[in-house]
Amino acid sequence: MRGILLVINTSNRRPGGAAALLAMLCAGLVPFATDAAAAKLRIGTSGDYPPYSEAVDEAPVPYQGFDIALALAYARDRGHRIEFVRFRWSKLRDDLASKKFDIAMSGVTVRPLRSVVGRFTVPLLETGAVVLTRAVERFESIHDLDRRKTRIGVNAGGHLEQVAREHFHSATLVFIRENSAVLEALVGYTIDAAVTDSIEAPLWQAADPELGVIGPFTRDRKAYLVRADRPELARDLDQWLLQREADGTLGKLRRQYFGPLKDRAPTTALVALVAALDERLSLMPWVVAAKREHGLPITSRRREKVVLATAMTDIRAAEEQAGRAAWPEPGVRALFEAQISAAKQVQLAAGRDPEFEPETPLPQLDRALRPAILRIGDRISWLLTELPDDLDPLWVKKTVRRGLRSRYLSPTSVNGIADALSDLVKAGREQPAAQGHAAGPSANEAPSQQSGEDGQNEAGGESHQREPPAQDGNLPGDQPVDGQ
Numbered sequence: 001m002r003g004i005l006l007v008i009n010t011s012n013r014r015p016g017g018a019a020a021l022l023a024m025l026c027a028g029l030v031p032f033a034t035d036a037a038a039a040k041l042r043i044g045t046s047g048d049y050p051p052y053s054e055a056v057d058e059a060p061v062p063y064q065g066f067d068i069a070l071a072l073a074y075a076r077d078r079g080h081r082i083e084f085v086r087f088r089w090s091k092l093r094d095d096l097a098s099k100k101f102d103i104a105m106s107g108v109t110v111r112p113l114r115s116v117v118g119r120f121t122v123p124l125l126e127t128g129a130v131v132l133t134r135a136v137e138r139f140e141s142i143h144d145l146d147r148r149k150t151r152i153g154v155n156a157g158g159h160l161e162q163v164a165r166e167h168f169h170s171a172t173l174v175f176i177r178e179n180s181a182v183l184e185a186l187v188g189y190t191i192d193a194a195v196t197d198s199i200e201a202p203l204w205q206a207a208d209p210e211l212g213v214i215g216p217f218t219r220d221r222k223a224y225l226v227r228a229d230r231p232e233l234a235r236d237l238d239q240w241l242l243q244r245e246a247d248g249t250l251g252k253l254r255r256q257y258f259g260p261l262k263d264r265a266p267t268t269a270l271v272a273l274v275a276a277l278d279e280r281l282s283l284m285p286w287v288v289a290a291k292r293e294h295g296l297p298i299t300s301r302r303r304e305k306v307v308l309a310t311a312m313t314d315i316r317a318a319e320e321q322a323g324r325a326a327w328p329e330p331g332v333r334a335l336f337e338a339q340i341s342a343a344k345q346v347q348l349a350a351g352r353d354p355e356f357e358p359e360t361p362l363p364q365l366d367r368a369l370r371p372a373i374l375r376i377g378d379r380i381s382w383l384l385t386e387l388p389d390d391l392d393p394l395w396v397k398k399t400v401r402r403g404l405r406s407r408y409l410s411p412t413s414v415n416g417i418a419d420a421l422s423d424l425v426k427a428g429r430e431q432p433a434a435q436g437h438a439a440g441p442s443a444n445e446a447p448s449q450q451s452g453e454d455g456q457n458e459a460g461g462e463s464h465q466r467e468p469p470a471q472d473g474n475l476p477g478d479q480p481v482d483g484q
Contacts, residue, residue, distance in 0.1 A: 039078075039079070039080050039081065040080065040081045040082075040083055041075055041078075041080040041081065041082055041083070041102055041103070042082075042083045042084075042085050042100070042101040042102045042103075043071045043082055043083070043084050043085065043101060043102070043103055043104075043105050044085050044086075044087045044092070044095060044096065044100065044101035044102075044103065044104040044105070044106065045063055045067065045068065045071075045084055045085070045086060045087070045104070045105055045106040046086065046087055046088070046089060046106040046107075046179070047062075047063055047086050047106075048155075048178055048179040048180050049065075049106055049107045049179055049200065050065055050200065050203055051065050051066055051199065051200075051203065051257040051258065052065045052066050052067045052106055052107030052199075052222075052257075053065040053067050053068055053105070053106040053107065055086070062084065063084060065257065066107075066253055066254075066256075066257040066258070067105040067106055067107060067224075068105070069253055069257075070105065070124075070244075070250075070253065071103075071105050073244070073249065074237065074240055077240065078236070078240075083101075085100055085101040087100070087101070087104070087106075088157065088177070089155060089156070089157040089158035089161075089179070090156055090157025090158070090177075091157070092104060092108070092114070092157070092158070092225075093113065093114060093116075093117045096117050096118050096225060096227060097117045097118075097228075099227060099229075101227075102226065102227055102230060102233060103224050103225065103226050103227070103233070103237070104118070104224065104225040105224050107197075107199075107222055108222065108223065108224065108225050109127075109158075109159035109220045109221070109222060110123065110220070110221040110222070110223050110275070110279055110282075111159055111162070111282075112279075112282045112283050112285075112286055113286070113359055113363065114225055115279055115282070115283060115372050115375075115376065116283075116286075116363045116368045116369060116372045117225075117228060117368075118225040118226055118227055118228050119225070119226040119227070119228060119230070119231065119234040119375050119379070120223045120224070120225055120226075120279060121223045121224040121225075121226065121234065121237050121238050121241060122223065122238050122241050122242060122267050122271075122272035122275070122383075123221040123222060123223045123267055123271070123272065123275045124222050124223060124224075124241070124250065124267060125199070125221070125222040125254070125258070126219060126220065126221055126222070126265070127197045127198045127199050127216070127220050127222060128197065128198045128215060128216025128217065128218050128219055128220060129160060129163045129195060129196075129197055129198075129215060129216055129217055129218040129220070130195070130196060130197065130198050130201050130213050130214060130215035130216050130217070131145060131152070131193050131194065131195055131196075131213070131214040131215055131217075132186060132193060132194050132196060132201055132204055132205070132211045132212070132213060132214075133145070133192060133193035133194075133211065133212060133214065134208075134210050134211060134212070135192070135193075135212075136211075136212025136213065136214060137212070139214055141214065142167055142168075142214055142215065142217050145168065145171060145193055145214070146167070146168045146169060146170045146171050147170055147171055148170050148171070148172070149172075150171040150172065150192050150193065151171070151172045151174055151190075151191045151192045151193070152164060152168055152171045152172065152173055152174065152191065152192065152193045152194065152195060153173075153174040153175075153176050153182045153185050153186060153190075153191035153193070153194045153195070154173065154174070154175060154176065154182065154194065154195040155175075155176060155177075155178075155179040155182055156175035156176055156177050157175075157177075158179075159220070160195045160196065160197070161175060162359065163195060163218055164195045167217065174190075174191050182194050182196070183204050183207060186204070186208070186211070187207060187208050197216075197220070198215070198216045199258055201213055219405055221275055223275075224237065228371070228372075228375065231375075231378070234379075235382065238272075238379070238382075241267070242267070242268075242269060242272070242386070245266050245267050245268070250266070250267070251266065269383055269386035269387050269388070270387060270391060270396065270399055271399065271403065272383050272386075273380065273383040273384065273386075273387065273421075274399055274400050274403035274404065275403060276376055276379050276380045276383060277339065277380060277400075277403075277404065277417065278403060278404050278405060278406050279376055280339070280343070280373060280376040280377065280380065281339075281342055281343060281346055281404070281406040281409055282406040282407070283369060283372060283373060283376075284343050284346035284347045284350065284406070284408075285346065285347070285350035285356060285358060285407060285408060286358050286362065286363060286369060287343075287347060287365065287369050287373075288346075288347035288348075288350050288351045289350070289356075289358045289362055290362055290363065290364065290365040290369055291347075291365065292351065293362060294365065296365075298344070298347050298348060298351055299344055299347075304340055307336075307340060308333070308336055308337065308340065310374070310377070311336040311339075311377060311380075311381065312329070312332065312333065312336070314377060314378055314381040315327070315332055315381040315384055315385070317381070318378075318381040318382045318384070318385045319385050322382075322385045322386075324385045324429070325429040325430055326429065326430050327384065327424055327427075327429055327430070328424070328427050328428075328429075328430055331420070331423055331424035331427050332384075332424065334420045334423065334424070335417070335420040335421055335424055337420075338413075338416040338417045338419075338420040339417060341413065341416060342409060342413035342414075342416060342417055345408075345409070345410055345412075345413045346406060346407075346408045346409055346413070349408035349410070350407070350408050353408070387425070389428065389429060391425045393422040393423070393425050393426040394422070396418075396421055396422045396425050397418045397419070397421075397422040400414070400417055400418035400421055400422075401414055401415070401418050404417060404418075
């Protein structure tokens with residue numbers, strides 16, 4: 001049996017319960033490795049963000065949470081030794097770039113500048129930013145909170161700090177170094193409100209039942225962030241996550257840590273593909289900012305031809321490596337042309353917006369932004385090969401429309417990509433898929449397991465011909481495309 005050896009590199013642990021993980025260890029579900037030659041995997045985690053990652057005092061596992069459970073399971077399946085390395089949110093990008101750890105697993109939100117330093121995996125969850133306050137009856141929206149005398153606390157250095165800066169311009173923002181200290185400040189009345197996410201908010205409300213929620217007012221994806229120079233690790237983790245979605249493992253963990261509602265929209269190859277398309281488009285405002293800084297034109301026919309040729313080469317290489325039949329070239333070309341058109345549209349819109357101020361320092365175009373775009377493009381090509389043959393084109397179109405939400409993206413661009421991908425799926429592959437799929441079954445193709453309690457498919461139970469409900473209870477595509 002394969003197992004893991006835990007090696008700890010951490011400090012400032014907080015007390016808490018690790019009963020679930022300790023039970024797994026004691027039961028032998030997550031055994032320790034005895035093979036000293038096993039590959040070491042360094043997992044970066046914050047330890048301050050329950051229920052994703054929380055530092056605890058009990059040995060032998062100093063952290064608990066959804067991401068910790070998945071890290072242990074991945075290490076067990078792959079025979080890795082784990083070293084947990086604690087990071088602060090303000091140092092996440094720098095620590096990953098300096099190779100202090102291999103993967104960040106700590107409720108990491110997909111953001112453009114994080115894409116620049118690493119490789120995001122397939123998404124695991126969708127959340128939204130919310131505000132907690134005792135005076136919720138006084139405020140109808142977050143805009144009512146944006147007053148000069150209102151003190152709004154937020155964890156410093158992470159995604160939520162950027163959200164707070166983007167939405168609150170008059171209120172006094174209080175940046176707090178430790179995430180746990182944000183709740184302490186709110187309970188202690190040193191701030192009037194706090195920004196957190198829709199997963200963490202119920203835990204904070206349990207600590208103070210008088211707290212009310214405003215929001216969510218963003219739609220964010222959670223994923224793991226792998227070092228940019230570890231493509232083989234990123235691909236293997238992606239494959240493993242899709243397989244664990246298919247066999248019900250992710251569904252069980254979501255219900256355990258987040259509640260049943262968070263397992264209503266499982267991550268399939270299609271959902272992951274749309275997320276990758278959206279991640280690529282989210283970099284375009286920074287691309288145009290870098291072009292403007294160097295006096296480069298926004299559009300370049302020569303560059304577009306290079307991008308298209310590279311994309312076509314990548315998809316054919318991915319199909320050959322996976323042993324999959326090819327998607328028809330006209331359909332693939334139309335899909336990539338729709339992406340290029342959308343990228344230009346976003347760049348032009350961002351370039352015309354006088355209020356667009358990219359986060360600084362601005363990444364270099366050739367050394368950072370374009371390599372990141374190529375990494376995402378490689379994932380897009382691979383995910384196209386992972387799509388099953390029986391997808392419903394209408395479902396594809398609705399999934400794209402719901403999933404593309406990058407800033408400045410117009411409804412016309414969204415519909416262009418949705419139509420192109422739907423048409424590609426409708427046309428079908430050029431021949432039946434080859435036997436012995438090298439990459440293993442995708443989340444859509446692998447046999448699913450049944451729950452021992454309710455008999456429902458752990459992966460969501462949907463056929464490709466009908467649409468599972470989204471996490472908010474609406475069918476994907478019910479909401480109008482608003483370009484955000």
